[in-house]
Amino acid sequence: MSRADVLVTADWAADNLNTPGIVLVEVDEDTSAYDTGHIEGAVKLDWKSDLQDQVIRDFVSKEKFEALLSAKGISNDDTVILYGGNNNWFAAYAYWYFKLYGHSDVKLLDGGRKKWELDGRELTTDTPARDKTSYTAKEQDKTIRAFRDETIEAIGKKNLIDVRSPDEFSGKLLAPAHLPQEQSQRAGHIPTALNVPWSKAANDDGTFRSDDELRKLYVEEAGLDTSKPTIAYCRIGERSSHTWFALHELLGEKDVKNYDGSWTEYGSLVGVPVEKDV
Amino acid sequence: MCGAPAQTLDLEGIDVAKESIVQGTVSRGGSPLGGAYVRLLDSSGEFTAEVVTSATGAFRFFAAPGDWTLRTLAPKAAPLDTAVTAVLGDVVETDVEVPA
Known part of the structure; x- marks a missing residue:
């Protein structure tokens, strides 16, 4: 494993915004951040309402994770590029979570939302339309x-x-x-x-x-x-x-x-x- | 939660007597600067917390009493350091002006 297998630069992401098979996913605690502007084509995940069970203190079940990713239009063979605020805390959490449920190709955008903003790169409020998929997760990798x-x-x-x-x-x-x-x-x-x-x-x-x-x-x-x-x-x-x-x-x-x-x-x-x- | 709450200067619902609050406004060219990053560094220069300024340029930290440094990062600007001392039960107002 090398750095290039798990991290992408902002330049790389900017060059691959419309590349088929690559999905950018913004993960924030504060989802209003996504709504006020996000990287073009990025879909939104809420670390709490999407990734945590709302009754017991645990993650959502494998079945719920499958339903979530299917609804977001993410396929098993997509390269998922995660980024977010708070120095990628929640994106790193989602990365670990995607690995926990066995997604094979997931990477972090190095520097996350902050680096993107400090570089003065573009953000959009357009929500991407992605076709639903039929995502299959693995059992949690304990x-x-x-x-x-x-x-x-x-x-x-x-x-x-x-x-x-x-x-x-x-x-x-x-x-x-x-x-x-x-x-x-x-x-x-x-x-x-x-x-x-x-x-x-x-x-x-x-x-x-x-x-x-x-x-x-x-x-x-x-x-x-x-x-x-x-x-x-x-x-x-x-x-x-x-x-x-x-x-x-x-x-x-x-x-x-x-x-x-x-x-x-x-x-x-x-x-x-x-x-x-x- | 670990993420940054909305940055407003409204103190409703906060027991100020138990907190050591450092807050203020970041501006550039005299206008409030939203979307700037303010980092709170302790007396040894160690990173402690970071928030993004609100649309009105506001930021706030619940610190501990003592000396801190605010490091402000704004798009396409050099980091700017400002010294501040937090006091228990007090709200210390510190405004930061980023060079235009």
Whole structure:
């Protein structure tokens, strides 16, 4: 696997807006972003209403994912190019999610919506018309998804990477600083977790840092033991998808899982060990 | 949620006493600049959060008390850094002017 297999540049995307078999998909938390302007031909996915079950806390079923992609006009053999706001957090989450359900050819637009906008590239409000398809998903690939019990068992045995900001890691804040401070019952982090904020993997414009910079960041500076499996987590699992992408897709680390329950689940569990630095 | 909420300067429903709010307006050539990216960096220069300005150029962070840097990215402009100090229970207003 190389960078070109999983990432495309804004120039490449601009040259392939109308190429058959290539579908751009914008994934945002705030879907009004898409409605005020998106890349030509891009379809919209809402990370929450489309990708999360609305009753229990889990992803939509395989059948619902198939119905969703069929309705959006995405085929099994399409190359899906994901992009979005928040430095591609939700696009990276969708990338991991597409991999979870076995889509073979999916890539991220490097830098996402931010790079596209900062470049001064065009956005449109025209909604593309795509014919419905008959999409078939695979069973979830649990080799890339970690659950709470496995995460607790990983303490002191596997690499745990907490990708939240230093203040969330230390327990000073419960949520990122642009949000009201609420959510989990307890602040802090999972014992033995390394703190490598997701943002260190990205440049200011939202593009990923080079492979050499990423390897230096995780292995040399943070002390990631590449002989052991790794579980990444954040607060709700999207920033850790970004780090999962950097470790698993860009650096090619073999056994890397995203714990999507993340701190909103772990920080509310009764009796689990928590470290707090403040 | 982890994404940026709509950036308005309305404080309704927010218990200001428990927050350390930094907010303001980004403008270019004297006019409000929507769609700019404002990054909140901590005292060591570490990225903490980022929001997109609203149509009226507004941004807001729920920070912790202390010194921060606002880094403003606007289309086809160099990044612009502004120092700010957040105070518990206070709303610190900081406006950013991007060179035209």
